Amino acid sequence: MATRRLLIALPGLLAVLAASACTSAPAATGVPARTIQHVPHTAKASSPQVRASSAPASVTLAFAGDVHFTARTARLLSDPATAFGPIATVLKLADFTALNLETSVTSRGTPQPKTYHFRTVPAAFTALRDAGVSLVTMANNHVLDYGQVGLADTVAAAKAADFPYVGIGKNAAAAWAPYVTTVKGRKIAVIGVSQVAELASSWVATDSRPGEANAIDLRQTLAAVRAAKRLAPTVIVFMHWGTEGESCPDPNQLSLARQLAAAGASIIIGAHAHMLQGSGWLGHTFVAYGMGNFLWWENSYSTATGVLELTLHPHAPLTARFIPAVVSGTGQPIVEHGATARQAVAHYESLRACAELTSRPT
Known part of the structure; x- marks a missing residue:
């Protein structure tokens, strides 16, 4: 299975892409792609489902919300293999699973x-x-809760663990670089970006400063999506955005989602609000504005959570399934069943209205 984290070479390329509406391959620009870091897709690389295949196949993606290991969840690391509890079974069923690691x-x-x-x-x-x-x-x-020193340690720890990540790096080019992988023959690119304004001006990565990808630099954010679209037909943007405690997306989310979709995002996944927010279609882009807390240290606004499964089909729009869960007293998410689950799914579907999304692509 081919997996790589790519960076478009030369500092000026993102500016070129931002100014161009061309959809040709990177080679047409005369500036080749350059591999800056090989990050194997180790989590599921041994599974036959993940191996590239010449025949079209459906691909299942799973997404969840905010995770960290603090207070009650820090204790779970005494046995890392069981830290997430039974919901790990759900996460492992997908061909590719991503979430937000909210910590240094x-x-x-x-x-x-x-x-x-x-x-x-x-x-x-x-x-x-x-x-x-x-x-x-x-x-x-x-x-960057612990500054540049903490960020450097975080990057070093991820590299030492050989664990794929997006959204941070030694400079802007690295922070906005997509992670590109091939899953069952389908090429997918993932970008991570924050829209949180707090300390953004000092946390955002620049040409000469390590940091995070932040939509405070909108030009770079949209150019990164366009660049990723040249590398893979399926582009996922994992956003950190929204107003804490609100189950409806705020105007900044709604505005940026439209711009990301126009730039070429196939799927937009969100976190940060500590609440589930609605999901559905924005034209031909599937958006899930907020996945809530997932593995969490305290009861913050809501304990409602879940796993969003998106199945990519060879010749049809993706289909979505929400698996509801609740953050338990240990901080671990527990899948709900029966009438409680049906009520949770109905509530989640009702959030689509204020998210201004549709149930089918338009």
């Missing part, structure tokens, strides 16, 4: 001027892999 991975650094600070140990990556997670986005409002 460091024991050093200086706490930044903000209220909450999250950090964990490298065993977090073992727990994620053992739970069947394929990739994490780390473009969020906690990855």
Whole structure:
């Protein structure tokens, strides 16, 4: 199975792509793609379902929300293989699974001027892999909780664990670089971006500063989507956005989603609001505005959570299935069943209205 994390070479290319409406292959620009880091898709590479195939096949993607290992969830790392509990079975069923890792991975650094600070140990990556997670986005409002030192440790820990991530890097080009993988013959690119404004001006990656991909740099964000579309027909943008405690997307989310879709995003997944937010179609782009908390340290706004399964079909639009769960007293998500599950699914589907999405592509 071919898997790689790619970076378009030369600093000026993203600006070129942002100004161009051309949809030709990267070679047409005269600037070749350059591999900056080989990150094997180790989470599920041994599964026959993930191996590339010449025949068209359906591909199942799974997405979940915010995860960290603090307070009650930190204790779960005493046995990383069981940290996520029974819901790992659900995560492992998909061909590719992604979620938001909302923490720094460091024991050093200086706490930044903000209220909450999250950090964990490298065993977090073992727990994620053992739970069947394929990739994490780390473009969020906690990855630099302990400053540049904490960020450097986080990147080093992910690389040492050989665990795929998006959304952070040693400079802007690395932070916005897509992770590209081939799953059952289908090429997929994933980008991670934050839209959280808190400390964004000092956290955003630049040409000369490590940091996160943040939509405060809208030009770079949209150019990254266009560049990813040249590398893979399916482009997933994992966003960290929204207003905490709100189950409807805010105007900033609605506006950016339209721009991401226009730039070529096939799927947009969101987190940060600590609430489930609606999912559905924005034209031909599938959007899930908020996946809520998933493995979480306290009861924050809502314990409602779940796993969103999206199945990509060879010759038809994707289909979606929401598997409802609840954040338990241990911080682990527990799948719901029976009447409770049916009520949870109905509530989740009702959120589509204020998200201004449709049940079918338009």
